[in-house]
Amino acid sequence: SGDFNQKIDYVFKVVLIGDSAVGKSQLLARFARNEFSLESKATIGVEFQTKTLIIDQKTVKAQIWDTAGQERYRAVTSAYYRGAVGAMLVYDMSKRQSFDHMARWLEELRGHADKNIVIMLIGNKCDLGTLRAVPTEDAQEFAERENLYFMETSALEATNVESAFLTVLTEIYRILS
Numbered sequence: 001s002g003d004f005n006q007k008i009d010y011v012f013k014v015v016l017i018g019d020s021a022v023g024k025s026q027l028l029a030r031f032a033r034n035e036f037s038l039e040s041k042a043t044i045g046v047e048f049q050t051k052t053l054i055i056d057q058k059t060v061k062a063q064i065w066d067t068a069g070q071e072r073y074r075a076v077t078s079a080y081y082r083g084a085v086g087a088m089l090v091y092d093m094s095k096r097q098s099f100d101h102m103a104r105w106l107e108e109l110r111g112h113a114d115k116n117i118v119i120m121l122i123g124n125k126c127d128l129g130t131l132r133a134v135p136t137e138d139a140q141e142f143a144e145r146e147n148l149y150f151m152e153t154s155a156l157e158a159t160n161v162e163s164a165f166l167t168v169l170t171e172i173y174r175i176l177s
């Protein structure tokens with residue numbers, strides 16, 4: 001994904017949101033660098049990472065923003081959402097509460113973001129199958145009702161991570177190009 005003097009056709013800002021410890025930072029590490037850590041520390045301040053990819057023969061730079069220790073309701077500032085064309089709404093499928101909070105994260109996102117923003121609901125940690133606390137159908141139903149894409153992922157096992165980001169980025173491209 002080298003950024004060596006490359007002509008960039010598009011820059012897409014995508015934000016990660018959801019409760020603390022659901023795996024947002026590890027999803028980003030997996031997507032941007034193919035890395036994973038079981039001891040990821042809470043990041044301080046807002047950070048983003050970029051990954052450059054080709055969509056439909058165009059060079060797209062994805063700028064993925066990660067909330068950092070601001071995961072309480074209404075603690076994420078409007079600057080975080082500004083200019084975002086995509087969002088990953090992440091819960092931990094072994095933590096029911098993190099899914100129950102999706103509605104208010106979505107409300108906050110919709111209150112700040114562009115109305116055409118592409119949103120993916122992500123049930124992360126699907127490797128923890130035996131600890132599942134959120135049935136797939138509950139999430140699917142919520143996603144359908146709210147018009148969101150939906151996938152279950154594992155940052156640990158690299159399941160559907162690339163696919164989730166690519167789906168969002170390709171849909172953004174389709175809307176904006």
Ligand code: GDP
Pocket residue numbers: 019020021022023024025026027037038039040041042124125126127128153154155156157
């Ligand atoms: P964040 O607060 O949402 O950014 O969550 P982190 O990315 O820091 O992850 C919180 C904890 O969950 C860390 O111990 C991670 O290693 C772990 N974690 C993240 N993704 C997964 C996953 O897909 N599966 C499992 N089993 N653990 C994960």
Ligand code: MG
Pocket residue numbers: 024025026041042043066067068069
């Ligand atoms: Mg984090």
